[in-house]
Amino acid sequence: MAKFRTDCIEKPIRMCFRIIGHFIGTHPWWFFIVPVIISTALGSGFYFLEDRTSNDIEEEFTPLEGPAKMERKFIQEYFPQNESMFSSLRLNTDGIYACFIATSKTNILTVPHLEDILVLDSKVRNMTVEFEDELLQYVDICATVNGSCSSNAILNIIDYNASNVDLINLTFPTHTSTSGRVSLRSTLGSVKINNSIVQSAKAIQFFYYLTEFNQSRSVIWLTEFIKLLSEESTNVTEVSYSTSMSRQWEFEKVPKSIVPLFSITYTITMSFTIVSCLRLDNVRNKVWVATIGVFSTGLAVLSSFGMLLLMGAKFVMTVSTCPFLILGIGIDDMFIMISCWQKTNVHDSVVDRLADTYQDAAISISITTITDVLALYLGYSSPFRSVQTFCLYAGTAILFCYIYNIIFLGAFLALNGQRETSNRHWFTCVKIPVDCPPGKSRRYAICCVGGAYDHDTGTEEEQPISGFFGKYYGPFLTQKWTKASIVVLYAGYLAVSFYGCFELKEGIDLGNLASDDSYISKYYKDKSTHFSHYGPNVMVAVDKSLAYWEEDQRKTLSSCITDFKKLAYVDKNFFLSWLDSFQVFANDLEINSEITFKRNLLHFLEKRPMTWQDIHFDADNKIRSSRFFLQTLNISTTKQQKDMLISLRKTAKKCPIALVVYHPSFIYLDQYTVIVDNTIQTIVVATVLMLAISLLLIPNPLCSLWVAFSIGSVIVGVVGFMALWDVSLDSISMINLIICIGFSVNFSAHVSYAFVSSTKADSNEKAVDALAHLGFPIVQGAISTLLGVVALSFSENYIFRTFFKLIFLVITFGLVHGVAFLPVFLTFVGMCTNG
Structure with missing residues (x-):
């Protein structure tokens, strides 16, 4: 196994990137200016933003092909509402x-x-x-x-x-x-x-x-x-x-509430990026590279969103969170590229340094982008429009971030490299001495001297924080007692996660779509507190022409109705049936023939005009369909609502007579019947796909399996802890679980690739070497992503707070796996080597 390698495309990708880096380094200005022009052109798509915006709650947060929508179509066709004989019981919409x-x-x-x-x-x-x-x-x-x-x-x-x-x-x-x-x-x-x-x-x-x-x-x-x-x-x-319009009105107000938060996020992220790239050396300082890195992410969002809007893609509310997320994700690759640049020889030409940088960073930035984009595009198969649209916009934005980091940021890295080569000051661009001239003050040495490098390796001097991972943290992590503690900690992490998984709730509370301070929040709270015992009155409609005058047919129908009444969520003391009322009415009359049945039924309906709405006669005056009403109860939780819906449909399907059960609320309850299965299916398929990509790009199959293991481990943790943090499994959290797959790969793939690529002989040394090279960029990327969404935690809306909570869990657990769990586990497997 140690000699078996699967890196069939690793070397071609690295070589291809070297060629690209060499070409960009030769023509940096072209690659710096052209992307700005392209972004400006694509950004014109925002002109159509208002026309493309779709905030319909039903369209976004209910399954596109939900059974209830077909059931509603049936009810609307055969039981249209009578404006002159209004009955809330008989509404086929919310009204x-x-x-x-x-x-x-x-x-x-x-x-x-x-x-x-x-x-x-x-x-x-x-x-x-x-x-x-x-x-x-x-x-x-x-x-x-x-x-x-x-x-x-x-x-x-x-x-x-x-x-x-x-x-x-x-x-x-x-x-x-x-x-x-x-x-x-x-x-x-x-x-x-x-x-x-x-x-x-x-x-x-x-x-x-x-x-x-x-x-x-x-x-x-x-x-x-x-x-x-x-x-x-x-x-x-x-x-x-x-x-009836409040939920929609309040929902449409929500996106406007986060506009101020984005400016805060942009400022925080920009500040962190600049500070983390700040160097005390006046020549090697990467302040401008950091600034352009953030600007590159902004151009990527502008270009990707603008292009999709030009192509006619709908813009839904969940997409409003994308810029926050992309801002954090987009600069991750920048940290990797800066780290790789600092390892190149300062005496080489800028063209060669950029080529070396691209060759070194190729797999790390490619595997994270490919996995993020594929995971999100796979999420487009979701039955929820809100998930589909988010995944389309986020996946495309990350792809543009990747492209812009390669051409736009890379071009500026070359321009900044030219400044460094000529030993010019980072701010004034004036040439300065490498060493402080005799007689100059300490202040002059701090402000006007720069260009130092490691004379032993020819590379830029190592940053203190980078040295921390190689000199202190790595050796500490590979101690036997530390490894044992990590294993115990991981066991506790799994135990809590699995406990939380069994406490997970399903479905989105529609009241949460509005802001916390909305007037409808109090209404939904009062409704839940005082009116949760009784559920909706469910229609049970016969979907065929039935010979109601035949006693056998009536007995069969009655038997099916009895099965409904036996259900735990149906009130046995309430059942509204035109047929039962008619049989009482016709107790002494002949109704066992078609002629007498219809004649007496007309007399019955003349005295009860409201009941006309429960029977549909076709052109031949035959009863094509009719309906009855059940009272549901004890469905205050989402699980009870899901069980109620499933049991009603199963009972209807079991009846020999074709029956349709429907209530307008079923349109929204349908989400409970598909969310779990669809989420599991998406995660499993995505994980298998991520494993395949890892096998292709990481030079050892066993380490690729560790990447797949990390994905599963992080997902279990996120699902378990999100349940303990009062977050339900709904279309919003489903988006974040899809993101979770890509992020899990990001952290684990960096460490795994660095581990197997290390030239060290001992597995402990390999782990230390991997952390020394990528520990700091991984932490930088994690912090920048968290800072990108931290402003959402102050939102007064459930959707945005949920995004923050889950991204926080994903990044935290992914980071812990990347810099603690995975390095330790890799040292346990001696076969996971570079050979």
Whole structure:
């Protein structure tokens, strides 16, 4: 195994890079100016940014081919909404509505609270808006039932008189009054009952549904509703509010909130890069190289984003985090190139030094770029548009960073090398002496002398921090007791990580798409606190022409419905069925023939006009489809919601009669059914791909396996610790796990390649040599990446904070693997040598 090598393309790549470096070093000005011109041209694509921006929550955060979207299409085709007979139960979308939740710490069903609520309800209903020179109130645009606006069940029960609440024995979850039987499941929250009699409730929820006939009018009314509720105060009642458009409106505000953060990030990253490249020698100083390195990353983002916008690519909110990430990633290769430049002989020509630099850095910068880009482009296969678009933009930006570092940064490295060769000052470009002339002051020696180098090796003098890794840290790490401690530490790391993996939650809470200080955050919190026991009313639709008049067919359908009622997440005491009601209606009538069934059904429907919406007749007057309703419950967690959805669909599929289950919320719940499998699939495929690349570029197959091991180890750590850090597995964290694959390779590949390329004989010496050469650049890259995203930690939005949390975990664990775990593990395998 020690003699078996897989570096079939390593030498050709190194030679190719040497040729490129030689050519760029010969014509540096061309390669310095042309990229700026190209970037300016491609940057024109930002003209289309507004047109290309897409912030639709459903399109971004739900599976593109989710089953619920097909189910919705079926429901919309056979059960279109009736504008004159509005029913929230029968909505095939979320509808257009405004809502508020009134809460009390003790009991909301008291006279003072209800008086507050009645005043607020009156203000909402009497609120006036102007649309096309017409004054409109709620009554003018409300969703109607037989010409009247829908109203709140509780206010109807107390007849809009708060004092009546003490005279009524309110029952829950349903209440029967003179106006009929009504469900209070979505109206009263945190209810305490005694023999079905309500003792107290902590919340009442109000909905104001609007017609969908003219959405422009409705949007204006909803905007005024938000304004009214934001300015309104009540005497004793706390109120939270939202609308059907609020989530989308608040989501669209989020990208603007991070614009100030980018300027902070750019300043921090620029400062760190300059300081880390600062040299006390006035000639060997790399301040301008660092500055151009950051500028090169900016050009790469400008060019890549501009090109994609010119090509018509959509720009979604998740892409807003890309510049933060790319700014950190982009300068990693710069640190490697500077490190390689400093190893070249100062007496060689600039052309030869740049050629040597490119040859030395070729594999290190290529393997990290190839793995990052491939991992991200592989993420484009995700079923989530937000993940696809992010991966497209981020992958292309990293590719441009690679190209610009080679041509643009490399060209400036050559220009800076020409300055160094002529021993000119880094700031004034005036020639200065190598040694301090006699009689000159110490101040002159500090400011006006430079150009020193190591006379033994002919290379630039080693930086103190670089020497730290070779002289102190490396030998310390390879001590036996240190290795034993590292193994114990790694075992603890794995134990905590695996524990966290089993605590992982799935799916994104849509309330988190808004900023923390958004008004809808309080609404979602109140809704979760007080209205989580009962879930949505799920439609069960028959997807075939069924002979309902045949008793066998009715028994089969009834058996399937019974299976639904047996499910843990279905309320056995609630089932709304037109067929059951019809059979009670026709108890003494003949319904076992098609003719009599249809004739009596028409009589039945004439007395119950709302039920017409649950039966679809085709052109031949046959029942093509019909639907029933189930009440779900106990689905407060994402796992329960996922299990509920899967169990409903499995039960429907098991029925001999073709059934479709649907609720508008299923559009978003679909993410739970695909996120885990898709994430695992992407990670496995990407890891195998990374292993193949490592086998091609790293001169030893066993060390390539260690790279694959590092990827898996870092991913396990990130997944485990992100669960402990209260981050769920959703489309946002999925993006970061894809990034994790590339970053894991970055750290491990650098160390593995340096280890097997070392000319040292002993494995401990190889590890020390690898850390001496690349320890500092790896740490520089890690810190620069963290600084690139640290500003996101101050964001008031879950998405951006999640990006920071996961990038922090990825970089931290990747760095620890690169400079601690992996060097130690490599010393354990004697076969992993250069031979």
